Amino acid sequence: MTKLHSNKKKLDSNNKIINFLQTFNQIFNKNNSVKNFGKVTIFNEKNKLKQDLIISTEKSILKGLLKNNIKVKHRCMNGTCNLCACSVIKGKENIISSSNQELEKDIILPCCCKIKKNKTVELKIKNEK
Numbered sequence: 001m002t003k004l005h006s007n008k009k010k011l012d013s014n015n016k017i018i019n020f021l022q023t024f025n026q027i028f029n030k031n032n033s034v035k036n037f038g039k040v041t042i043f044n045e046k047n048k049l050k051q052d053l054i055i056s057t058e059k060s061i062l063k064g065l066l067k068n069n070i071k072v073k074h075r076c077m078n079g080t081c082n083l084c085a086c087s088v089i090k091g092k093e094n095i096i097s098s099s100n101q102e103l104e105k106d107i108i109l110p111c112c113c114k115i116k117k118n119k120t121v122e123l124k125i126k127n128e129k
């Protein structure tokens with residue numbers, strides 16, 4: 001009974017996120033400023049910071065984070081320095097990567113990745129110090 005209640009809560013929460021994303025999509029499409037977007041939830045290295053961001057699917061995840069004033073370690077912006085590498089907590093299937101690098105499982109280079117339209121991803125990032 002408790003598990004059923006917990007699953008229903010999770011489902012309600014997911015539906016709220018989907019409704020939220022659809023509303024944003026309608027607004028952005030109307031304004032013609034951002035055609036597509038996805039939701040990125042970020043955690044810092046100590047899991048103390050959690051933040052939800054809506055970012056464009058047309059630019060890299062790293063650019064989306066920087067645009068939202070998230071200070072992420074980075075340098076090259078083209079997948080060669082590996083400074084931006086971060087781990088995916090959830091939603092790796094919702095990411096499109098253009099990097100040819102062989103990375104560990106669940107590690108991505110956000111400078112070479114985009115989020116799929118209306119999808120969500122959870123990332124653990126390394127903050128710039």
Ligand code: FES
Nearest residue numbers: 077079082084111
């Ligand atoms: S910024 Fe260099 S690999 Fe992403």
